[in-house]
Amino acid sequence: MHVNKFLYKHIHSKHHALVVPYAWGSLYNHPLEGLLLDTIGGSLAFLLSGMTPRTSIYFFSFATIKSVDMHSGLFLRWNPLQVCFRNNVAYHDIHHQLKGNKFNYAQPFFVSWDFIFGTHMPFTVEERKGGGFEARPVKDD
Secondary structure: OOOOHHHHHHHHHHHHOOOOOOHHHHHOOOHHHHHHHHHHHHHHHHHHHOOOHHHHHHHHHHHHHHHHHHOOOOOOOOOHHHHHOOOOHHHHHHHHOHHHOOOOOOOOOOOHHHHHOOOOOOEEEEEOOOOOEEEEEOOOO
C-alpha cells in the first residue's frame, strides 16, 4: 500500500496522517484497509496456518500488543519487545517520518524483508536535550 500510489492515496494514507505515531494509532486506518488486512487477512492466516483457536488468541493478541508498542513513540531501552525485535519503536518511527515513508516497513516482527527488498533505512537513536530519544535516518555521505 506504500508503493501503489492509488492504494496509498485513497486508503493507507489515513494511517500515515499520524506523522508522529502514538500507541492506538497503530490501529488507525481506513475501514477498507481494516476489512481487507485485519479481518480477511487475519481470518485467512488463521485458516491456512492450521492454528488452534487457543494459539490464534495468543498469536493475534501478541501481534496487536507488538503493533501498539511499535507505534507508541516510547523508545524504552529496557522494554523486552524492543530488545527482542529489531523492529522496535525507533525502527518504525523512521517509517512514519516523511522521509522514511517507503522504508522500514517490517511489521510487526521481522526486518528481514526490508533487507531483502532494499527498503531498510539505517538510523541512529539520539538523546534529546529536553529528555527522551529521537530516531534519525543516517545520512548518506
